[in-house]
Amino acid sequence: MDKFSQLFQYILSGLSNGAIYALIGFGFAVIYNATGIINFAQGEFVMLGGMLTIFFLNVLKLPLVPAIILSVIISTIAGVLFERLAIRPLKDANPLSLIIITIGASIFIRGAAMLIWGKDTHALPAFSGDNPLYIAGATILPQHLWIFGVTILIIIASRIFFNYSVAGKAMRACSYNPRAAGLVGINVKNMVMLSFALSSAIGSLAGIIIAPLTMVSYDVGVMLGLKGFCAVIIGGMSSGMGTVMGGLLLGLLESLGAGFISASYKDAIAFIILLLILFIRPEGLFGKKETERF
């Protein structure tokens, strides 16, 4: 029975990490689908979410909920500023320049975080305390429930947004054909900005809900961003279930690998999977193969 409960533990933590990767990957997909750009700084917004919340909680002594709301708002603003200052002026620059600039911007955000908050790791207290629940011999922390709950809510909300709201449908139109979308009166520039706003909002929220379980420091963004990227690559850049599956799959493989093969190489597992997918099936496991275009 012990093996079974250990397995369940791995699965549980794998799924909860996976949910986070899915949310981060989701952010990549939203921006990519609206603009064709990979937002290299996505991970930094995840970091900002956690760091800002801790800052508001500990330094400004705000209660938890306002702290969370405020840090999501600020991260969203940061995302919009990023789009305005770093992305928009360069839409027509050559691809290499765009990549270097997005890398530079993400490094800048990381550097700013290091200046402001130093190199220490910080902890965010769990939302509803630390009393674990025992199910099937495994320990489920309340925070795990928060993670699953918030992730499911965000997925449902995005489904509704993209399929039933005017803005959401407009964004989808932009991703299929920006020129046609512009011709029917959709403000493509606003849609781009909206995609960055959504992306950083969701990213920062992901950073906040995982923070109580993993420590936050100025450089968590790199790893998380890369793992989120891996999730969305597995998911074929989809803004929907594909990325969710990708994230969960990644989280599971990582957790099981760490548990049964080697714990110290845990991070390497995600990146090896990333490389394998990019080499062998870059369109992802859950995406559709693109046909050659004229």
Next chain:
Amino acid sequence: MLRLNGITKVFGGLTALEDVSFAVAEGSITGVIGPNGAGKTTLFNIVTGLYTQTTGEVYLGGKNISFLNTEELAGLGLVRTFQNVELFRKMTVLENVMVGLHTKSRSGIFSCAFKLPGQIKEEKFIREKSLEWLKFAGLADMADITAGNLPFGKGRLLEISRALAAGPKIILMDEPAAGLNSRETAELALLIRRIQASGVTVVLVEHDMDLVMDVCHAIVVLNLGKKLAEGTPRQIQENPAVISAYLGSD
């Protein structure tokens, strides 16, 4: 020289080319014409290895080149120019032509880095030959200008000279007259004749009917992905199907 056999290309749900077959005679100037969307550039892309055909074969001088990679074709004597002039914009005019001589040279990383005697000799050869080609094209006084700064017509000329530097047996030109004024087009016609006279087979995709009828020995007409007609300029001009599909609605 160049033979296409049953070329069909399907993109997802769209059939861009259907069972296109024709042959290009060695030493001729052949035009490929047709309304927009007829599949002309797709055909070029297939012949030059940028696309792979769904079915069918391409033969170059009897050799089956259907599945060769693009980079293998220059060495076999097949080059092309592009509709929107693919120059190496950041390199000089001279350097552009020097790249054209890539298949006529062999120095690898080692001999280039260590400046082995063979490489030094070869570099001299490349330089001299490139200057010759610039003279041929009338661009010799622009050798050190950055290619991206050239006026459009000169840019076309450069792309053609770069292609010729590879010493091809056949050159495919995709809408070489596009964007040229009438004087430049007349010069282009002259250039095409000089190229053919030097023994190179020329195939053009073109919309400029005057140019096509003027220089081409043979014409192939495509419409909606299928070959509509094939013949001499006079035959094509008198072909009722061609007239109704294309020339008539001009």
Next chain:
Amino acid sequence: MLTEKRRQILIFFVFAVIALGAPFFLKGNYLLNVFVFVGINTMLAVGLNLLLGYAGQISLGHAAFFGMGAYISGIVTTRFGVDPFLVMILSAFCAGTLAFAIGFPILKLKGHYLAMATLGFGIIMYIIFNETVDWTGGPSGLSGIPNLRIGSLVFDNDLNNYYLVWVFTLVVMLLSINLSRSRIGRALRAINDSEVAARVMGVNARILKVHIITVSAVISAVAGSLYAHIMTFIAPASFGFNFSVELLTMVVIGGLGSIYGSFLGAAILTMLPEFLRMFQNFDIIIYGLMLILMTMFMPGGLVSGIEAIAGFVAAKMKGTKDSDAQA
């Protein structure tokens, strides 16, 4: 009459003379030590520039090859007592082989995908350096690495190390300059400019990119070996993402595609921490800013800025001469 070719030879000659003569003016100065590392970083930046500036392929994991060179040299010389120069060849070979093998699949990727993949590769190598504690000593590092020596000449002080490193660096620079001005250099720049046109002209882009990343990795590994034997102590922290970013910044501020630019970038970023004590906390933010500002406003790097100024001055002087002649 100064042809372009003779001008290039002259510039390099002057540069080499200054580089080799500098120690006479820096005797005993701690700057000598700094310039040892300027040399190493120049080698690394030039190696990366071949890949990034010429072939146009971005790599965020280049520190991995540097680390590989350092660790293979460090491990094999400390454990098996093999002659360090021989091990240098071994580590260069290993890094080259890895780059060659991984080059094929990874260089099929483009743009951000390539950036992410190289980042992932770099982190995997970093984790390996960190976790194979039995071999590498893990996070606490590997010490006791022997100095390089030729007969009785031991490279264990700043002066000797300076010459050791700068001989290698000048050779790498010279070979790279030769390469850039050759058929291969043109082919690389052609790929960067219009890959489809390059392929149509017969350039095998795929193979050339793989060859260039192999050369780049070999250079980085040699730099790594030198680093290991000079420092006698290495730790994974020097070979992670932050250093890869630093290398990228060096190449970008110097000027993509300019070998001398790589020297300039390396010199600035190596010396900056020495002169700005408080640079420590600002370093990452400054790298980010430099990358953004340089790419936005001076895409040719500092070298293009210098050339522009030199051109401006030359034109002014010519103008003065003409008006003098007229007077």
